Amino acid sequence: MSDGTAIPQHALERLKGLRSEGHPGGIFTSDFSVNEFLLVRKAGFEPVGLCVGSCIYHLGIQYSSWSQNQEMNVLSQAMYHARELAMSRMRSEAESMGADGIVGVELTVKRMEWDDKILEFIAIGTGVVHAKGHPGYKGHNGKPFTSDLSGQDFWTLLQAGYRPLEMVMGSCVYHVAHQGMFKALGNVGNNTELTNFSQALYDAREIAMERMQHEATAVKAEGVVGVDLHEGSHNWQPHIIEFFAVGTAVTPITTERDASTIPDPQLVLSVNN
């Protein structure tokens, strides 16, 4: 675990039992659908077990100036740190299972009823191993790769000649300035842009994007697929918004596949509806 404490012995034993090598009776757990399971196998991988990481985090307090656009660094850092802790716990669970990586990672944030400063961050995904023990699919620095791609997307990504490295993310919690009274009065009756608001959204989105891109650079990725930018407010004041960019950093599989070998998809029309 990231903070240096060990995973409890009985958990380790449970985890060891999951790896089918030497444990013919080993059982795997996974939240795959049947189709996902099939496609992950088709890609040459076997699920070993569900990997979970969770982190209950207390968000620090930061006051924003009413009329200023600014990043809420304390909150940005908290949101990032908490997700990172959840992810690294999930990853160390995967490592102890001997998994090569985790696919279908879902990241969720939950509020706690009794205190709006406390959030629970959960990362959950299925640890997989290469069926023939190919060592080339691990993530950066030989750690298990992580990816929020579904089993289907995982297969397709390998078909496209790429392998996942790491889920990369960028978080920026931003305070959007309130508008002064004079400014507001001046705009009555006009159709006009409120540039300070535009500016705030631009800046926040840009920061989230930059940070994600930096993470991708750090793991030596060629690019990031499946990126989405989420805007969320976790029980904060209405003018405080989190911009969260997340995607899967990928790298080409040794030599890039010749594009002409990628099969042309067929157009189909489902006729039973």
Next chain:
Amino acid sequence: MSWFDRFKGNTPSPSSQGAPQQDFAGSNAERQAEWESALHHHRLPAFVKQRLSDASSGKLPWISTMTPAELAQTHRYKVRPIAMVSGTCWYHYGYSWTNGHTAGWHQALKRMQQEAVAAGANAIVDVRMRKINLHVGASMDFTVMGTAIRVEGLPPNPEPVVATVTALEFMRLLEADIVPTGIAIGAHYEWLNSYSWANLDAKGGWINQPLTELGNFWERVRRKALLQLRQDTQRDGNGVLAHTHFGELLKVEEQNAARYLGRHIVIGTVVDSKRYGAVPHDIRHVVDMCDGTSPMLEERQHGHNAYDTNQEEGSI
């Protein structure tokens, strides 16, 4: 050791606050000043320009909203993702909410194109229209974002094509010689004063009757919105696939009379295509044996949220 230690180079204690994430530019004040002058002069801040051109030259990893399937397909056609680009405009409605939508979206589109130009792109695909759930008086934000792409062997396009379809569909359309080129907006509003009060509302509760004047009024508003959509389309192409329709008919009661406000907004994807062109693909009929909701029949998520509610609880 968790992996973010790589950024810090030391082992965090359990009480550690975590390393701040890295970003490019300087202090908040510096960034604010850069943005302000950039928006004022209709250009991009230097640090955004730098990031996009670095992504374009391969110094930074590319960023793409594409799924792996789309990535595979775009490779086949020698198309490369460069960066995610966006444009935002927060617009205040003074005299007209309706016209504000036209102005707001147009401004946001222009800004997104600016970013795409900085990335040396030929087109922007997977463009989504978004808004943020923050209510500030009579205003709203208009945000568009998508993935800037480059087609190998083509020079950068000074006016990148804007396609609201996914990369996968973009490729299919190009094969059929149809180019999605932009977003067109038609918006119109009108007031109807009730001078002839009797004609507007039902005469009595007992008779079946069409409310002709109100009906005509509403029809006129819609037609004018569609007319504007057509005119807006002409800039970029020769057809429009209108995916979003939003209309409201409101009754405003005043002392002895009532006024009606009708407003209608239509938004669509502009396409440029040859008439009567052939579609080169054969279509196979399949029987989908999936029970319950099949992925083939499932309604596709288009990622626009501008005219519906935003997700909140449980979001990441």
